[in-house]
Amino acid sequence: MRGQLNHAKPAACSFRHIACAPQIHGMLSPAELEALMLSLRISAVAVLCALPIAIALAALLAHRRFPGKAIIDGALHLPMVLPPVVVGYLLLITLGTRAPAGAWLLQHLGIQFAFSWTGAALAAGIITFPFQFRAIRLSIEAIDSGIGDAARTLGAGTFDRFVNLTLPLALPGIIAGAITAFAACLGEFGAIITFVSNIPGETRTLPLAIYSALQSPGGEAEAARLSLLAIGLALIGVTLAEFADRRVRVFAGR
Amino acid sequence: MSISARIRHDFGSFRLDADFAIDKPGIAALFGPSGSGKTSIVNAIAGLLRPSQGSIVIGGETVLDTQTHIFVPPRLRRIGYVFQDARLFPHMSVENNLRFGWRRAPIRADESEFERIVSLLGLETLLARRPAKLSGGEKSRVALGRALLSSPRVLLLDEPLAALDAARKAEIFPYLERLRDEARLPMLYVSHSLDEVARLADNVIVLKEGRVVAQGPVFDMLADLDLSAHTGTPSFGAVIDTRVAAHHSADGLSVLAFDGGELIVPLLNRAIGERLRVRIRAEDVMLATEEPRTISANNILLCSVTAIRETGTAHADVQLLCGQARFVSRITQASARRLGLKPAMPVFAIAKSVIVDPQAQPVAD
Numbered sequence A: 001m002r003g004q005l006n007h008a009k010p011a012a013c014s015f016r017h018i019a020c021a022p023q024i025h026g027m028l029s030p031a032e033l034e035a036l037m038l039s040l041r042i043s044a045v046a047v048l049c050a051l052p053i054a055i056a057l058a059a060l061l062a063h064r065r066f067p068g069k070a071i072i073d074g075a076l077h078l079p080m081v082l083p084p085v086v087v088g089y090l091l092l093i094t095l096g097t098r099a100p101a102g103a104w105l106l107q108h109l110g111i112q113f114a115f116s117w118t119g120a121a122l123a124a125g126i127i128t129f130p131f132q133f134r135a136i137r138l139s140i141e142a143i144d145s146g147i148g149d150a151a152r153t154l155g156a157g158t159f160d161r162f163v164n165l166t167l168p169l170a171l172p173g174i175i176a177g178a179i180t181a182f183a184a185c186l187g188e189f190g191a192i193i194t195f196v197s198n199i200p201g202e203t204r205t206l207p208l209a210i211y212s213a214l215q216s217p218g219g220e221a222e223a224a225r226l227s228l229l230a231i232g233l234a235l236i237g238v239t240l241a242e243f244a245d246r247r248v249r250v251f252a253g254r
Numbered sequence B: 001m002s003i004s005a006r007i008r009h010d011f012g013s014f015r016l017d018a019d020f021a022i023d024k025p026g027i028a029a030l031f032g033p034s035g036s037g038k039t040s041i042v043n044a045i046a047g048l049l050r051p052s053q054g055s056i057v058i059g060g061e062t063v064l065d066t067q068t069h070i071f072v073p074p075r076l077r078r079i080g081y082v083f084q085d086a087r088l089f090p091h092m093s094v095e096n097n098l099r100f101g102w103r104r105a106p107i108r109a110d111e112s113e114f115e116r117i118v119s120l121l122g123l124e125t126l127l128a129r130r131p132a133k134l135s136g137g138e139k140s141r142v143a144l145g146r147a148l149l150s151s152p153r154v155l156l157l158d159e160p161l162a163a164l165d166a167a168r169k170a171e172i173f174p175y176l177e178r179l180r181d182e183a184r185l186p187m188l189y190v191s192h193s194l195d196e197v198a199r200l201a202d203n204v205i206v207l208k209e210g211r212v213v214a215q216g217p218v219f220d221m222l223a224d225l226d227l228s229a230h231t232g233t234p235s236f237g238a239v240i241d242t243r244v245a246a247h248h249s250a251d252g253l254s255v256l257a258f259d260g261g262e263l264i265v266p267l268l269n270r271a272i273g274e275r276l277r278v279r280i281r282a283e284d285v286m287l288a289t290e291e292p293r294t295i296s297a298n299n300i301l302l303c304s305v306t307a308i309r310e311t312g313t314a315h316a317d318v319q320l321l322c323g324q325a326r327f328v329s330r331i332t333q334a335s336a337r338r339l340g341l342k343p344a345m346p347v348f349a350i351a352k353s354v355i356v357d358p359q360a361q362p363v364a365d
Helices: A011-020 A030-062 A069-081 A084-095 A100-109 A117-141 A145-153 A158-186 A190-196 A206-215 A220-251 B038-046 B094-104 B111-120 B136-148 B166-182 B194-200 B218-222 B225-231 B333-339
Strands: B003-010 B015-022 B027-031 B053-058 B061-065 B079-082 B154-158 B187-191 B203-208 B211-217 B238-248 B253-258 B261-266 B275-280 B285-288 B299-311 B315-322 B325-332 B346-351
Touching (some): A030 A069, A030 A117, A030 A220, A069 A117, A084 A100, A084 A190, A145 A158, A145 B079, A158 A220, A190 A206, A206 A220, B015 B203, B038 B053, B038 B154, B038 B187, B079 B136, B094 B111, B094 B136, B111 B136, B111 B166, B166 B194, B187 B194, B194 B218, B203 B218, B211 B218, B211 B225, B218 B238, B225 B299, B225 B315, B238 B325, B285 B325, B315 B333, B315 B346, B325 B333, B325 B346
Parallel strands (some): B015 B211, B027 B187, B027 B203
Antiparallel strands (some): B003 B053, B053 B061, B238 B253, B238 B275, B253 B261, B285 B346, B299 B315, B299 B346, B315 B325
């Protein structure tokens, strides 16, 4: 019912149209474009908000040994292995409008996650957090600890070493982790649909739009178009990550 | 500036239990075989290792005392540490590496000092480069400069030449000698190479299995007959501190004066009055009880026997004193008996060969 109504071109030949239409506006209906832009916005916010937390936790856990480290480490990786629906469900029962935490946030700070795009960003950020955390931790662990010792003898304190050695030397991992997480956010489905539902223009991201298209009669062509778009975005993401990694490694002198 | 250290630490299979003091400027060598605890000692002085027991005082400041729970963190100790593997910051240019400690020093050396160190170490053309683009010898020089520019009270050098080949070592030696001769700060130089110790050190602390077994001025220590027993190596012979006294270019010879006499060596390219260390191996010294008058050797010195130690089944090392300089001669036990050698007896030492730094000799074409 949507898509075809606004779309000037018949759905049957849309594959060829993708091949011959150079502009996204020509290929996509306003609703599809909206889903794409929403996906990019939600992913960007999710990655940027999770990044500082991932860096901080990775730096804390990289070189330290303490009892219970394995448990914390496992908990931080949990979103990667849990079914996303479970994450969405947990968010719903804690931050839903009728859940205590959600109600409190809404009443006192005016923040509502449920049924809003910010909730989608929160869900996507949690699901893709391990991608960032893992990549950053590995790159921090790869830094020769002897370099930190050298900096200590030269008068550098903990924060000084973090800013001037750890961050720049871990930059390849930080960028690669952020780009991978961004690409994974674009594809997040289960947690978003469970927590914030499938609202056009608010929480209907690319995968949700594909799902919706498939659910409606005659939506196969739209689903195919959007899927091709998703494949294109993923390819761009992977290529960018590889390129950035190589450039930054040159910068970091490795 | 002085260092005194008393360090006890248990590493499980290995126990460090070292006491020593350095109260003179110049280079003190921490000498011993691998695994004798040399690096652990410098790490403790730098604060990178926290010993379970002990105290360390640097220039009157107690930086460690386990009884009163004093532990000054490494960044506040003002120690310049040159690591074996250089440990330059890979993402910074040579200049930023050099300025890293300089910027953080409590008393920052002025710009002219920066320029002086850069030119002392010959780093002018390297400043814009990244460490990845440096040779091994260049990395060592940058690491040395970086440590010097942090305004340290003491310089720790942990086998800074061990990773370098002979040619690169020869490239660094003159810089270290220049630093030593300027003697602005005491240096603790970790090494397991007697060649390096003989060339650079003023004092030697000998370590074995985590303990200090001997310490003293380099010229006495190298001629110490116990040293080879401690290190399990054949006697190194003697190192003599000399000054260039004269050149006889017609004969192709130079004369080196030392406290106790003169040594004649092939012509040198050094100026009169310049200091030069020479090495005389124990096996290159013969002994005679009467002055040999008809002999080809140039270097015949009147000495007195100070100690005799039998080594193995056939040989004996004889320690000699000539003026204030010590020599070692390796002869057979049979010869020692035949000559009736005993302590305080005067003998003539005939040095068959004197080893001089190859760089002090003109290149033969």
